[in-house]
Structure formats: C-alpha cells, structure tokens
Amino acid sequence: MTADGGETESGVSDPIRVLHVDDDAAFAELVAIYLERERDRITVITATSVSDALTELDSGIDCIVADYEMPDRNGIEFLEVVTERYPDLPFILFTGRGSEEIASEAISAGVTDYLQKSTGTEQYTLLANRICNAVEGYRSQRVLEERKRRLETLIDNLPGIVYRCLNEPEWPMEYVEGDCEELTGYTSQAVESGDPVWGEEILHPDDKERAWEVVQSALDDDGTFELTYRIVTKDDQTKWMWERGQAICEDGELVALEGFVTGITDRKEQQQEIERKNYKLDEFASIVSHDMQDPLAVAREYVELARTEDDTDYLDTVEDAHERLKRLTETLLALSRDGEVPAEAVNMSLTETSSWFVGERHEDDATRGR
Structure with missing residues (x-):
C-alpha cells in the first residue's frame, strides 16, 4: 500500500516495521513469528525492556506493541516517552493484565488501541489486523497533513485569494484564504461572515450583471469560468481583478463554486x-x-x-x-x-x-x- 493506504504500482503492500516490547523473550519471539506469518508486510523487532526499546525507536518504526507490566517502566510510562518524541506514532497496548482501570488509563494517555492477551492463535490474527489498521490510519493522516501544509504554503505565496462561495447573485463566501485584506481592505473572516457580502459591497456595481452572466453561461458549458471585473475596496478604491473558478457538484447537484482571484490593476x-x-x-x-x-x-x-x-x-x-x-x-x-x-x-x-x-x-x- 501507499502511505495513504492504497496499493503501490507493483501491487505489493508497503512494509510495516513493528517494535514489540515484552519482558518475556520467548513470548515476544512467538508474537513476532505469528505476526510475520499473518502478514508478509510486517517485520517485527523485539525488545525485552523499555530501555532496549528506546534504542530502536529512531530506526524507522511504524507501530509499537507493548506489554503493560515491565521491569523498568510500565507500558503507560513507555507510551508517555514515545509520545514526547513521536506524538502520533501508533501504540498498541497488548497485555495479559486486563482491567477497566488499566484500559481507562491507557485511553487517557492516548494509546491507539488496547488488546488483552489470550490463548489461541486467533489473537495474533486480531493483533495483525489492529496493527495494519493503525498504521494505515497513521499514514493517511500524515499524507493529509502534508497536503494541507503544502496547500497552506501555496496559498500563503499566491498573489491573491482562494475561495468557496455559493452560486447566488450576492456570491456569499463560505471560505476565503490568502491576501484578502491586501486586495480588498477586508479581512478573510469579515468576508466569510458576510460583512461585507462579496457580490453586494465589493463587486463593482457596473460589473455585477456581466459577471453573473459570464459565470452562469460557463457553468452551463463545462463548469469552469474565467473573467475580469472591478471591485470597490474598503477605502473606495477601484481595482481590477482576474478570477478563475469551477463548479463543485455533489450527487450531480451544484453546491458551490471554488476558485482563485488576483489583482490585475497594474496590468490593466x-x-x-x-x-x-x-x-x-x-x-x-x-x-x-x-x-x-x-x-x-x-x-x-x-x-x-x-x-x-x-x-x-x-x-x-x-x-x-x-x-x-x-x-x-x-x-x-x-x-x-x-x-x-x-x-x-x-x-x-x-x-x-x-x-x-x-x-x-x-x-x-x-x-x-x-
């Protein structure tokens, strides 16, 4: 799988490196054997103490599976150390000591999953599933966060604004990011709240009808549009804008418009x-x-x-x-x-x-x- 949980081009799932920490070396080895049998993509590194586990933590671990009772620190204390260094790294508490008190403490500490040891090989199948789900969720979240970071960086460096608005003559804005205040004199928050309304108080009155006609005609065609028009800023300046956008549909219904607006007064x-x-x-x-x-x-x-x-x-x-x-x-x-x-x-x-x-x-x- 790819980082977001999909299949790679070769069709082989991405590998998962699991750090299993248990003071019972024989049991730790047994868990490693069964997990690697259950899923070819899983590789298990074992440690019999928290101290040993910490030396492996920076070696590219995708998930930690830890017992609760260990000689130097318990599983919750280990989780707290891991969270300081890798806040979102999946951590599964796999313990033979099960109680509501421990489960509650683990959840409060931010454990990803909690699984009690039992007899039979089914527990390893269940543990393998929990590991894969936790890692795929973690990787998907990282991909989303990276995409969000890139988008925010892009928006911060764009000479204009990105927006989402309703397809109504007043063009009420649901979302505005970028240099809104520099372009219009109004903050993004003000425009989003409807004070002022884009199509009523910002769009130049002489360009309202033409802008509406251009957009509606384009939506009837291929759903994308491009136009230039004037706006009136907060301090009554007239500026020229260039806009490009597209229709956003859900279940075949037009729900919003999204696009980009930038100033072209100097060019005009x-x-x-x-x-x-x-x-x-x-x-x-x-x-x-x-x-x-x-x-x-x-x-x-x-x-x-x-x-x-x-x-x-x-x-x-x-x-x-x-x-x-x-x-x-x-x-x-x-x-x-x-x-x-x-x-x-x-x-x-x-x-x-x-x-x-x-x-x-x-x-x-x-x-x-x-």
Missing part, C-alpha cells in the same frame, strides 16, 4: 496605456498619410515642369520639398522609437510642409504669370 493600466498609444499612433499615421500627399504631388509637378521647360530653378523647389519631407520622416522615426512626440512638433511639421508647398507654388505661378 499598462494595457490601457498601450491601447492609448496605439490609438495615437494610428491617428498620427492617418494624418501623415493624408498630409504627405500634397507635398509629394507638388514635388512631382515641379519635376515635370523642369523637364518640359528645361528650367533648373524648379529643382531648387523640389530639393526644399525633399528636405522638408526628410524632417517629417525623422519626426515619424522619433515617434516609432519613443512612442511620444510633442503635439506642437507634429502639427508644426505638417502645417509647415503643406503650407510651404502651397505658398511656394502660388508664388511661382504668380512670377511666371500663371
């Missing part, structure tokens, strides 16, 4: 800033694309005039036009590199370029009597 603001810059870039590109057509058209016409009239003075005008286009191109490069160009610089470049060409063309036309 960065996204909005990128969108703002992209909008400005698109707008600027549109303006430039339109406004560059005039100076280019003028330059082409002056080149045509120079060719047809064989007048090189027109080429000076074309050169100036190209110089201004070069300046405009440099402005575009600065924008693409830095993402920001002063509005006055952009306006000046465009205005100067367009008006200059138009002005120069009119002047030349007047000079030439056109």
